[in-house]
Amino acid sequence: MPTVAVVGAQWGDEGKGKIIDLLAEKVDMVARFSGGSNAGHTVVNPQGEFKLHLVPSGVFHPGVTCVIGNGVVIDPAVLMGEIDGLKARGVAVDRFFVSDRAHLIMPYHLLLDGLEEESRGKGAIGTTRRGIGPAYMDKVGRIGIRAGDLLERDTFREGLSQAIEQKNRIITGLYKAEPVKLDEIYDQYCQYGERLAPFITSTDLMVAEALEQNKKVLLEGAQGTLLDIDFGTYPFVTSTTTMAGGACGGLGLGPLRFDGIAGVFKAYCTRVGSGPMPTELLDETGERIREHANERGATTGRPRRCGWFDGVVGRYSARVNGFSSFILTRLDILSIMPSIKVCTAYKLDGETVVDPPYSASALARCEPVYEELPGWNIDITTARKFDDLPEQARSYVKRLEELLGCPASVISVGERREQTVIVRELF
Ligand code: IMO
Ligand code: MG
Numbered sequence: 001m002p003t004v005a006v007v008g009a010q011w012g013d014e015g016k017g018k019i020i021d022l023l024a025e026k027v028d029m030v031a032r033f034s035g036g037s038n039a040g041h042t043v044v045n046p047q048g049e050f051k052l053h054l055v056p057s058g059v060f061h062p063g064v065t066c067v068i069g070n071g072v073v074i075d076p077a078v079l080m081g082e083i084d085g086l087k088a089r090g091v092a093v094d095r096f097f098v099s100d101r102a103h104l105i106m107p108y109h110l111l112l113d114g115l116e117e118e119s120r121g122k123g124a125i126g127t128t129r130r131g132i133g134p135a136y137m138d139k140v141g142r143i144g145i146r147a148g149d150l151l152e153r154d155t156f157r158e159g160l161s162q163a164i165e166q167k168n169r170i171i172t173g174l175y176k177a178e179p180v181k182l183d184e185i186y187d188q189y190c191q192y193g194e195r196l197a198p199f200i201t202s203t204d205l206m207v208a209e210a211l212e213q214n215k216k217v218l219l220e221g222a223q224g225t226l227l228d229i230d231f232g233t234y235p236f237v238t239s240t241t242t243m244a245g246g247a248c249g250g251l252g253l254g255p256l257r258f259d260g261i262a263g264v265f266k267a268y269c270t271r272v273g274s275g276p277m278p279t280e281l282l283d284e285t286g287e288r289i290r291e292h293a294n295e296r297g298a299t300t301g302r303p304r305r306c307g308w309f310d311g312v313v314g315r316y317s318a319r320v321n322g323f324s325s326f327i328l329t330r331l332d333i334l335s336i337m338p339s340i341k342v343c344t345a346y347k348l349d350g351e352t353v354v355d356p357p358y359s360a361s362a363l364a365r366c367e368p369v370y371e372e373l374p375g376w377n378i379d380i381t382t383a384r385k386f387d388d389l390p391e392q393a394r395s396y397v398k399r400l401e402e403l404l405g406c407p408a409s410v411i412s413v414g415e416r417r418e419q420t421v422i423v424r425e426l427f
Contacts, residue, residue, distance in 0.1 A: 002259055003217045004426050005244040006327070008224030009263030009317040011271040012242075013297070013304060015329030015412060016264050017041030020057035020220050022410075022417050026427040028215035029065045030058025031207055033250030034240045035222030036073040036105060036135065038128040040298025044415040047091060051298045054079045056220050060091060065210070067203045070101035071240065071250020072222075073135040074147060075110075076192035098196065099203040100148030104189070106160075108167040108180045109134040115175045125236055126273030128299050136239035138163065147200050150193030157186055204252030211257055216427050219247040225263070225317040226271075233360045236275025244321045262409055262426060263323040265314060265400070267331045270304040272297045276364035279307035279343045293333045308341040308370065311403035316356050318404045325409035325424060328397060331389075332413045337375045340396060343368035344403065373399060381414040386423050389413075 006023065008014045021043045024030050037053040044050075045060055052059070054074060056066040068074065083093045109131030116133065117124050127133060138144040143163050149156040161182055168179040210217050223242040226232045231243060240246065244261040247253060268289060271277045280286065286306045289295065295304035318326070334340055346353050346366035357363055376392040383389045389397070389411075397408050411421040 002214055002427075003211065003219065003257050004260040004262060005219035005221065005247050005258060006262050006264060007221030007244050007321060008227075008242060009265045009314065009321070009323070009326065010224045010269055010310075011226045011277065012224040013040070013270055013272065014224060014264040014266045016221065017043045017052060017057045018412060018415060018417070019264055019327055019329065019410065020218065021045055021060055022420060023218055023426060024058035024061045024064050026216060027058070027064060027218045029067060029207070029210050029217045030056040030220050031067040031069055031203070031217060031251050032056045032220040032222065033069045033071045033247040034242055035238065036132050037075045037078040037130045038132045038238060038299060039222035041222075042298050045417055048089060050086070050089075053082060053299060055082050055086065055093065055096065058218065058220070059086065059093060059096065062092060065095045065097070065206070067206060067251070068098045068102060069203055069207075069251035070099040071246060072099075073103045073105050073132060073139070074098065075105035075131065076189065076196060080192065080195055096199055097201050097203050097206060098147050098199045100146065100151075100200050101204075102147045103135055103139045103144040104147060104150075105131040105135045106145060106163070106189075107185055108164065108171065109138070111171065111177070111180065112167070115171070115177060119175070124274060126275075130299070133239045145189075147196065150189060151197055151200060153190065156189070156193075160186055160189070207251050207253055211253070218427075219244075219251065221246070225321060226313055231320045233275045233363055236273065236360055260324045260426060261322055262325050262327050263317060263321055264327045264329060265309070265404075266329050267309060267334050269307045269310050270295050272300070272302050272304045276360050276366075277305055277307060278312070278346060278363060278366045279310045279368050280305050281307045288336065289333065292336055293330060308343055308368070309400065310343045310368070311400070312343055312346055312354060313356050314400070314404050315354070318406055323404070323406045325407050325426070326400070326404055327410040327412070328400065328408055329412040331393060331397075331411055332379075332381050332419075334396070335376060335378065335380055338377065339375050340373045341370040342373060342399060342403070344371050345369040371399075381419050383413050383421055384418075386411070386421055389421065
């Protein structure tokens, strides 16, 4: 299986960081295709605990080439901070490349993300305020600045001055805030350009060559399917295609290249930010999961909303991505539960539905219909084979396989690499 996409199947924070760090051992290249520094991927390995926002979670394996594709929006300050932080802790960042076509997050994107959120009042999306939405708006609005532009100063200055003229009309006119300054931003980004120059290249060509040579390539997603701009709980979503298909446009690779698509699901659900989440537990059980699992955002530190596994959005996620298998994370957390609920349908205005409605307000009215499964109540963090898991845990996984319509490939039973059960090899 040379080319496999690994994507979030719920509302983000499914534990993609651990999984990609683990799988990266087997591959030649890890290529990230979407999102930006809104992502927060926690990796715990022999080198320590790391929180990555932009650098692919394959960086800890010396032989692996890491690529940030054109579909990612890059905040150069965050990227350089991350590279410096990794180097300071002894992680080499030498086989690392950034697409010349990747759009940059500019200071006015950060400013506008905050201003837009505040103007939404009670309807705020609860963004990470990392400038993601405004940066993708400029990309689609054809007024964005791309990484490669930093290497062509005249083009850069011209594009930047056009963009700033437009932004300042909005910043001062609409939001009555202080305008941003062209020279300041230009000088700062020229400095970033000098530092980033060795990394910036046509990564689409690198990916094509790797595929040509039958190298193993892991396509790394960020966020989750329910945060997808088209198939998420719009408007409470991020501004990109978070789904597997996004790897095509986000890296420059044809859809026939995929050998596998693995969706990462947490054994329960979490969500950070606003928007509907039918299985959210606002009671003691939700609090117990949050505390036991330390469910706090890696990017913003916000407490995550917790709830039972939602099989309705799960099946939907499997359908719109075309998962060939799923990866289940944090199964060990459920060991504290005497019994475990799984949502298999919703009640919506008196009707039973098995597909999530398209609108966020209808989804917010959905009442989960639960099936209750017995818990196992013993520590499973030492399980390394499927058969090491207690019967109840195996039944839980089997029930999820039925609901999702695809088999489990990897099950994580702890934060460390070795705390993993491989059911089916992905590479
Ligand atoms: P990883 O890759 C969880 C959420 C935000 C907010 C919405 C829009 O770690 O899974 P944005 O800043 O993207 O405009 O915010 O999306 N969000 C995430 N939630 N994990 C993430 O990334 C997220 N990235 C964005 O909380 O609700
Ligand atoms: Mg995260």
